[in-house]
Amino acid sequence: MGLFSKFKNLFSSNKSVEEKKDVEVYDKGLEKSRKEFVSKISLLNSKYKKVSPEYFEELEEILIMADIGVNTVMEFIDKLKKRVKHENIENSEDLKEVIVDEMFIIYVDNSIMVNKINYSQTSPTVILFVGVNGVGKTTTIGKLASKLKEEGKKVLLVAGDTFRAGAVEQIVEWGQRTDCPVIYKENADPASVVFDGVNKAVEENYDVVLVDTAGRLQNKTNLMNELEKINKVISKIIPDAPHETLLVIDATTGQNGISQAKEFQKITNITGIVLTKLDGTAKGGIVLAIKEAVGIPVKYVGLGETAKDLQVFDIEKYIYGLFKDM
Numbered sequence: 578m579g580l581f582s583k584f585k586n587l588f589s590s591n592k593s594v595e596e597k598k599d600v601e602v603y604d605k606g607l608e609k610s611r612k613e614f615v616s617k618i619s620l621l622n623s624k625y626k627k628v629s630p631e632y633f634e635e636l637e638e639i640l641i642m643a644d645i646g647v648n649t650v651m652e653f654i655d656k657l658k659k660r661v662k663h664e665n666i667e668n669s670e671d672l673k674e675v676i677v678d679e680m681f682i683i684y685v686d687n688s689i690m691v692n693k694i695n696y697s698q699t700s701p702t703v704i705l706f707v708g709v710n711g712v713g714k715t716t717t718i719g720k721l722a723s724k725l726k727e728e729g730k731k732v733l734l735v736a737g738d739t740f741r742a743g744a745v746e747q748i749v750e751w752g753q754r755t756d757c758p759v760i761y762k763e764n765a766d767p768a769s770v771v772f773d774g775v776n777k778a779v780e781e782n783y784d785v786v787l788v789d790t791a792g793r794l795q796n797k798t799n800l801m802n803e804l805e806k807i808n809k810v811i812s813k814i815i816p817d818a819p820h821e822t823l824l825v826i827d828a829t830t831g832q833n834g835i836s837q838a839k840e841f842q843k844i845t846n847i848t849g850i851v852l853t854k855l856d857g858t859a860k861g862g863i864v865l866a867i868k869e870a871v872g873i874p875v876k877y878v879g880l881g882e883t884a885k886d887l888q889v890f891d892i893e894k895y896i897y898g899l900f901k902d903m
Contacts, residue, residue, distance in 0.1 A: 602888055603898035606880025610861025614643055615902045618676070622669040628661055632669060636676075644831045644858075646866030653683055677900045684868050684892050692876050692890050695820045695848070696785075701733075701778040703786045703811055703818040707804065707845065708825035709837055710741055710792040713853035713879065717825050718787045719751030721877070723884035726755055730784040735774035736761035737807060740791040748789055767791065768806040775814045788819070794840055801844045808845070821848045823876060828855040828863050835863070838871045849876035852890075856880045861899055864890075 617639045625632040633654055640650045656679055657672070666672055696702045704721075706714050715738070722732050734752050736759060738744040745761045752759035760774035771788055778786045790807065793800060811818045824847045826834040834852075841847055850867060855878045864875055875890040888894075 598885075599888060599891075600894055600897070602880050602886055603891070603894040604901065606856040606878070606886065606888075607861050607895070607898035609856065609859040610643070611899055611902060613859035614639070614861070614899065617642075618673065618903065622673065625669050627667055628669055628672055633658065640862065642860070643862035644860035644866055645862035646832075646835070646869055649683065649865055649869040652869075653679060656683075673903050677896060677903065680865065680900075681892065681896050684865055692849075692874055694876065697815075697817065697820050700815045700818070701775070701783045701786050702820045703775060703778075703788065703815060704821045704823060705788045705790060705804075705807070705811075705819040706823050706825055706851075707790050707841055707847070708792050709794050712792070712825045712827040712830075712837075714738075714792060714825045715744065715747045715751065715789055717851050717853060717877070717879065717887065718748065718789055719755060720879075720884040720887040722751065722755040722757045722787055724887065725785055726757065731782070732757045733774060733778050733783045733786045734759040735771055735786060735788040737767045737771050737774075738789045738791045739763070739765050739767050739770060740793065744789065744791075767803055768810045771807050772810045772814070775811055775818070779814060794837065797840070797844060804845045821876075822846055823849050823851050824873070825851045825853060826867070828852045828861075828879075829858045831858070831860055831863060832866075835867055835870045838867060838873070842871055842873070847871075847873050849874055851875075851877040851879070853879035856886070861895075864895060 621635055621639065637650055637654050640653065641647060657675065660675055706718055708714050718734060722734060725732050734748055734757050736745045736748045745763060749759050749761060760770060760777060762770050767790065775786060791803065808819065822845055824838060824841050826837060828834065838850065850873050852864060852875055855861060867875065878888055878890050880886045880888055
């Protein structure tokens, strides 16, 4: 039995109500990508009953169009060809499960992909959010605050984006919605706002501090200096913080999102990626492309509008949601 068959059995077996809900969120959120992807592979398999060089050429094109990334696709096709030869696969239908298995393997790539947040055991956990304007940073902070509150955590929000018009108002609104206090100052130095926030978190025993930052990648030097300053301010109060720096990327921007990831990697130490609006794209393969391009684990995915649609990334649920109709 292949990996994919195991996933299908796993997710259709008796799971807890909560686990079933999570699987449903993936299922619904990846519907656009699944329809696009699976329908194209089904058409390909109808066109070519036998595996051939032409089959691989068209499969390569489908995968590239799904935003998986050229380098990943080339490596992937090579692996498929080797398996076809080694296992004497002739029928294209028999190759479908192999395709899904190899997708899973290419993401994991013999590495331990940590999708959990690195929570501090001794102090408030500080999570810094970075990313260009418009990707959904502040909304992600609000949704995560809502999730953490439900888990019983004491959460503080910090409006470190003092540059963008409306940024402070937006995070204050999320604070009201989630019943989380917000530290902010209009037109202030971001590092001074972060200093106040982290100080308050330590003094009042908060569990988690979620810090918003400005997203102007156009002037990398300014942004780099600003993030360095913020990091220094945080580590002065809590030496091993920030515990996470999460890069927020809009999945609908495709390869542009990968370029952003590479640029931010040069500027600061990114520990994880949040992919927003994954439900809004038919090119769900970007998850695989990002892992290949920057080697950073995806920690959360946005699969809808509500707070519950922000999900801890799970490669098995992702693969299931993407291919369950195959």
